Amino acid sequence: MNPAQLLLFAVGGLSNAAYLFIVAAGLSLVFGALRVINMAHGSLYMIAAFVTVVVAEKLGLAFGFWGALVAALILTGVVGAVIEIVVLRRVYREEHLVQLLGTYALTLIIAGLVRIVFGPNYRTMRPPAIFSGSLSVAGFRYSVYSFVMIAAAILIAAGVYLMLYRTALGRNIRAAVSDSELLSASGVNVARLFTVVFVIGACLAALGGVIVAPSQAVGSSMDTDVLVLAFAISVIGGLGSIIGSLVGSVIVGEVYSFGLENSYTNQFALAFVFIIMAAVLIVRPWGLFGTPEQ
Amino acid sequence: MISLVRKPTGWLVLATAALLVAAACGGTSSTTGTTTFKGVKKIGISTAISGQSALYGHAISQAVNLAADDLNAKGGVNGYKIQADIQDDGTDVNKAVQNTQQLILQDNVAAMIGPVTSAQCTGTSPISRQNKVLFIAATCNSYQLTTEPDLINPYYVSIVPNTFMEGTSAGALVAKLSSVKKIFIVSPRYIFGISETNAFVAGLKKANPSGNYEFNDQSKWYVPFPTNPNWSSTINDIQAFKPDLVYSNIFAADQINFVKQALQVDPNFFKTYPMTTLSSVDELNTLGSSYPAGMHLYMRAPFFAIGNSRLDDFVKRYRARYNEYPSDWAVMDYDAVQVWAKAAAAAGTFDSDKVLKQIVGKSFQSLRGYTFTIRPGDQQANVGETVGTTGDSAGKYPFPVLTGVTNLKGDDILMPTTLMNELRDGKCEKGGDPKTTDFALCPSWKA
Numbered sequence: 238m239n240p241a242q243l244l245l246f247a248v249g250g251l252s253n254a255a256y257l258f259i260v261a262a263g264l265s266l267v268f269g270a271l272r273v274i275n276m277a278h279g280s281l282y283m284i285a286a287f288v289t290v291v292v293a294e295k296l297g298l299a300f301g302f303w304g305a306l307v308a309a310l311i312l313t314g315v316v317g318a319v320i321e322i323v324v325l326r327r328v329y330r331e332e333h334l335v336q337l338l339g340t341y342a343l344t345l346i347i348a349g350l351v352r353i354v355f356g357p358n359y360r361t362m363r364p365p366a367i368f369s370g371s372l373s374v375a376g377f378r379y380s381v382y383s384f385v386m387i388a389a390a391i392l393i394a395a396g397v398y399l400m401l402y403r404t405a406l407g408r409n410i411r412a413a414v415s416d417s418e419l420l421s422a423s424g425v426n427v428a429r430l431f432t433v434v435f436v437i438g439a440c441l442a443a444l445g446g447v448i449v450a451p452s453q454a455v456g457s458s459m460d461t462d463v464l465v466l467a468f469a470i471s472v473i474g475g476l477g478s479i480i481g482s483l484v485g486s487v488i489v490g491e492v493y494s495f496g497l498e499n500s501y502t503n504q505f506a507l508a509f510v511f512i513i514m515a516a517v518l519i520v521r522p523w524g525l526f527g528t529p530e531q
Numbered sequence: 532m533i534s535l536v537r538k539p540t541g542w543l544v545l546a547t548a549a550l551l552v553a554a555a556c557g558g559t560s561s562t563t564g565t566t567t568f569k570g571v572k573k574i575g576i577s578t579a580i581s582g583q584s585a586l587y588g589h590a591i592s593q594a595v596n597l598a599a600d601d602l603n604a605k606g607g608v609n610g611y612k613i614q615a616d617i618q619d620d621g622t623d624v625n626k627a628v629q630n631t632q633q634l635i636l637q638d639n640v641a642a643m644i645g646p647v648t649s650a651q652c653t654g655t656s657p658i659s660r661q662n663k664v665l666f667i668a669a670t671c672n673s674y675q676l677t678t679e680p681d682l683i684n685p686y687y688v689s690i691v692p693n694t695f696m697e698g699t700s701a702g703a704l705v706a707k708l709s710s711v712k713k714i715f716i717v718s719p720r721y722i723f724g725i726s727e728t729n730a731f732v733a734g735l736k737k738a739n740p741s742g743n744y745e746f747n748d749q750s751k752w753y754v755p756f757p758t759n760p761n762w763s764s765t766i767n768d769i770q771a772f773k774p775d776l777v778y779s780n781i782f783a784a785d786q787i788n789f790v791k792q793a794l795q796v797d798p799n800f801f802k803t804y805p806m807t808t809l810s811s812v813d814e815l816n817t818l819g820s821s822y823p824a825g826m827h828l829y830m831r832a833p834f835f836a837i838g839n840s841r842l843d844d845f846v847k848r849y850r851a852r853y854n855e856y857p858s859d860w861a862v863m864d865y866d867a868v869q870v871w872a873k874a875a876a877a878a879g880t881f882d883s884d885k886v887l888k889q890i891v892g893k894s895f896q897s898l899r900g901y902t903f904t905i906r907p908g909d910q911q912a913n914v915g916e917t918v919g920t921t922g923d924s925a926g927k928y929p930f931p932v933l934t935g936v937t938n939l940k941g942d943d944i945l946m947p948t949t950l951m952n953e954l955r956d957g958k959c960e961k962g963g964d965p966k967t968t969d970f971a972l973c974p975s976w977k978a
Contacts, residue, residue: 242771249763348581357580357589358855359787359817364795371797377770380795383763452795453760454787454817458582458621462760497764500750504720506764507755 238498241375246494252383254490255390256449260463261470261482262397263441269477270410270434273325276340279464280347281317281439285309285446286455287351290360293450302365302451309443317439321432329431344460352457364451382452389448390486393441397479400437410434414477469514475527484525488513568612572881574599574868575616575640577630577655582622583757584647586783586813587670587860592617593853594861595644598868608872609879615868616640620651622757627651631658641881642667642871644864649673649694649723650756653682660684665883665890669867670860672697673726674946677909678954679965686883688890688905690870690897690912691863692831694723696944697780697809698730699737700916701829705776705807706738713745715774715804717765717789719781720753727780727809728752733970747772754781762789766796769804777801779808786814794823801826812858815921815930822931826921832862832899835928836917836936839900856928862898870895870905903941909951913941949975 238246264278288309293301320343328336363369364382371378401407409430412420421427445463453459470489474481489510496506505512523529576595579588595615602613616638620627627646634640635658643659645652645668652671659666666687668676674693676682692700705711716731718724735744746752747768754765766789769777781789786808793800800823807827812834815822830836834846834857845865849857857865874889875881894904895912903912919933950973953959959973960966970976 242767245767245770246764249761249767252763253759253761352581357585359586359784361787361791361818361821363821369795371795377767378797378800380792382795452792454784454791456585456784458585458784459760462757466759493759493761494764494767497751497754498768500748503751504753507759 241377244375245377245379246498247491248379248383248387250491250494251387251487252380252490253493254486255386256445257463257466257470257489258390258483258486259393259448260442260445261467261474261486262393262479263438263445264464264467265471265474265477265479265482266397266441267435267438268471270413271325271329271431273329273336273340274468274476275435275438276337276464277320277343277347278438278442278467279460279462280344280351281313281442282446282449282463283351283455283457283460284316284347285313285443286450286453286459287355287360287446288312289447289450290362290455291355293362301362302368302447305450306447309447310440313439313443313446314436317436318432320439321435325435326428326431344464348457348460355457357457359454359456361454362451368451380452386448386452389444393444394479394483397441401479406430406433466510469510472514472524473517475524477528478524478526481524481526568603568607569610570612571614572608572611573614573616573634573638573640574642574644574871575618575631575634575638576644576864577618577620577627577634577646577651578644579622579647579651580617580619582620583785584622584783586787586817587647587811587858588619588622590813590855590858590861591644591647591670591864593855594849594857594865595868597849597852598865598872602868602872608875609881611881613868613872620646622648622651624650624654628654628658631655635659635662635664640664641875642883642886644669644867644871645671647671647860648721649676649726650721652676653722656682656684656687659686663883665871665886667867667871669863671723673722674730674909674954675722675726675965677911678951680955681965683955686887688870688887688910688912690867690895690903690905690914692914692916692941692944693911693946694726695730695946696941697829697831697916698727699734700918700939700944701727701778701807701809702731702734702736703738704827704829704918705731705778706735706742708776711775712743713772713774713776715747715769715772715777716752717769717777717779717781718753719756719785721756724753724756724780728778729969731778731780733976736971737976747774754785757785760784760788762792765789766793766800769793770796774804777804777806777808779806782809782811783813786810787817790814790818790823791821794821811860812856812930813860815932816856816858819930822921824921824923824931827918828921828933829916829918830859830933831914831916832859833917833933834859834862835924835932836919837900837938839898841896842898842900845898866895866897866899901941906945906948908948909946911945913945915939915941916944947975 289305292305292308296304368385470485474485496502599613599615618630642665649671668689672691672693674695718728810828877889878885916939919936921931922934924932953973960968
């Protein structure tokens, strides 16, 4: 493989990693603060993707994507708030199995509702005009939108970092992770804080859905597809670690990209992702950037 | 380091198990109606209402319901109201097996209409054999289902062109393109993809023995199925290989994502790398005007290319009821129900053995505009295939249609019975291993 081909497949892997990171970051953030693995996270991603396609269709190519971005974030944020208030608050103190079953039930309900509201067929849309087109580098063509996805993921990673380490909200979130009861005793409304965290997680899922919609067919099975990979990324990187999600998504994206390209590993490209996940669980159960159980 | 974890590890096994359940599960649906009949007889169908092949299962379920209603409007079959018992398999083999067991053992269906993919058919056909329930395949089509001793099911009937018919036809078509010497193959890694791709290569080489074709590395012909929705690796591989032609039999969500992403990499991608691929109205309709012009498609039953008065009426009624155009799968699965109903009526019973006798060797009128016959032996119908090049529909449809259409006749593409028998007798494989099957090894293929 020459350097030009190496770059080609590396960029392919990064574009794959980009949307997976955005989704996995939300999953990880929610777990870190609320200690809930949200099985409905992929459903929120799917809702946002469908909303994006529908709104973009209504508003037209010029402004549709941006209108869709706003609409998807608002709607998914509201759905996230409702889920946290109506379902999760009732199961925080329950066993983990109850929490998992509760959020899993939500995935089934949302999947059914999505089929009723948006229909069973796949929907497609084009990238906004400003992000359309392709460019040629060293004899190979690249989609401009794949670079947009990568840039968006970097911006979102920086945004989440700044939110956690440069804002009062982030300070409270980190305090809640350490000791939510102490935080509550200091006068912070922890219940409301948890709702805010969940809404942020939902909005990250929504961002993933919005960003992926112009590059993939939007269908009613995309919730499970993304959740499985986002979960693998979170386990590899460390559940609760945003940097872990970033590194994990790059590993998954590149392993898949180069794995498919190589004739010896082609058959096992996707399996490698889960082999790595299993290896991390064996060697470092808290993930590459996670924190071991106290 | 950003780390928000307090106790991260205790949940992982539980969550993994829940994820697996999530991946395996799907919903259910069935039809009900008024009863002015002796009773109700159900036809069972486990199909992909969700998952990778949901696009096809949706159309199939609608067509089967329409077929049942059409039968009931004419008094049902043998005085019984016909009801479609439709279960979602989520494009998952295990779920398809579970559904089929439920349909046969609990719901007592009179017959089964086959699932979407050959993987599901491979898993469910043995259940029909074991329980002696008729199984009519109208979408899944791997020829191995009728030639491999372990898979042969006397109750299995195919009314869809099988992978041999499709693959060799596609190969023969590509062989006519004199400028094509370098071919990139992309195919789903499971029985259908492997079967059809092998038939394509064999058909190509037979049609043009002096072709001296160069293919991409065989170990990379196949992609995981169902796959990751990001196709950048394959698209990049094509760019690196620079073929004269891309041959594919990826379908449904995979084809949509592949085409969409390839066009984002280069709007002229399919002009630079022309593609011959299996397709259907569903892919055309989903991508609409984005579906590239100039693609060489082979299709099983595109309504716009095989118009006849009966099909036109079906399209009209289908659209009136569902506000959609019927896909190839809808046309063929409607045919499947009609085949079963006609045979059951001729038999005067729903007993599978007696109904089967009214199917094998008999002829049936198809929505596809011709009469097909289920030949004894592999119980494969001599159904045709439609080939052509995508072009503008001139506003008639919201998607491109085929131009330069050729409707290949079933008799011309059917697997020769000699070849079928050689495959069944293991004469086309090395060391008795069915995985090594190669048409080039069959004595009659060489002749």
